[in-house]
Amino acid sequence: MLLYETPRTQVAKAALTLFETGLVVNTSGNVSTKVEEHVVITPSGRPYNEMEPRDIVVLDLEGNIIDGDLLSSSETPLHLAIYAAYPQTTAIVHTHSIHATAVSTLLSELPAIHYQIADLGGPVPVAPYRTLGTSALADIVTKTLRNRNAALMQNHGAVTIGNTIEQALTRCITLEWLSEVFLQSHQNGKPSIIDNNELENVRRRQQDLIEARQKYLNKRND
Numbered sequence: 692m693l694l695y696e697t698p699r700t701q702v703a704k705a706a707l708t709l710f711e712t713g714l715v716v717n718t719s720g721n722v723s724t725k726v727e728e729h730v731v732i733t734p735s736g737r738p739y740n741e742m743e744p745r746d747i748v749v750l751d752l753e754g755n756i757i758d759g760d761l762l763s764s765s766e767t768p769l770h771l772a773i774y775a776a777y778p779q780t781t782a783i784v785h786t787h788s789i790h791a792t793a794v795s796t797l798l799s800e801l802p803a804i805h806y807q808i809a810d811l812g813g814p815v816p817v818a819p820y821r822t823l824g825t826s827a828l829a830d831i832v833t834k835t836l837r838n839r840n841a842a843l844m845q846n847h848g849a850v851t852i853g854n855t856i857e858q859a860l861t862r863c864i865t866l867e868w869l870s871e872v873f874l875q876s877h878q879n880g881k882p883s884i885i886d887n888n889e890l891e892n893v894r895r896r897q898q899d900l901i902e903a904r905q906k907y908l909n910k911r912n913d
């Protein structure tokens with residue numbers, strides 16, 4: 692029996708989803724989840740389409756390898772710093788997806804060009820460039836994520852966080868889509884922007900919809 696078999700399987704599955712949706716190429720990008728006092732994370736230098744649960748590495752919160760045959764992701768310091776700073780976060784996805792990376796070279800913040808940005812916590816800030824895999828990069832990206840569920844990393848890529856792997860993955864796909872919408876709009880003129888008051892209305896409306904869905908399901912299951 693593999694230690695943390697279920698989260699390792701979920702992380703390997705998320706890695707495959709990233710590969711299949713074209714959000715990662717070769718061995719770029721990484722996925723992790725926090726389980727109790729451990730972090731379950733994709734390995735370094737292993738192609739996503741070949742990844743299996745036993746390839747996923749188990750670390751303690753200081754980054755020591757607890758179980759696994761491979762070295763953990765080169766961005767392990769980034770994952771550990773985010774978990775340390777935001778205890779409610781239990782999943783992280785990092786990619787070099789094309790449109791998000793393109794936006795990271797152009798802006799200091801991706802503006803609210805579509806209401807779906809509300810799920811990312813509002814306009815998405817771009818963390819200034821630092822060398823990959825360093826604690827300097829981990830620090831600046833962690834700070835940039837304050838009050839946000841997503842950040843862009845200048846000349847590097849994107850990172851999203853969530854309470855589940857599924858949520859972090861969905862936000863990663865949303866961020867890539869928003870980035871593509873921004874680039875398309877920007878190419879054709881000056882995009883209009885949704886203001887903060889309206890984003891708050893969107894948040895409330897989305898919460899109402901979640902509650903209405905839950906109420907309906909509960910009623911059906913009675």
Ligand SMILES: [Zn+2]
Nearest residue numbers: 720766786848
């Ligand atoms: Zn990276």
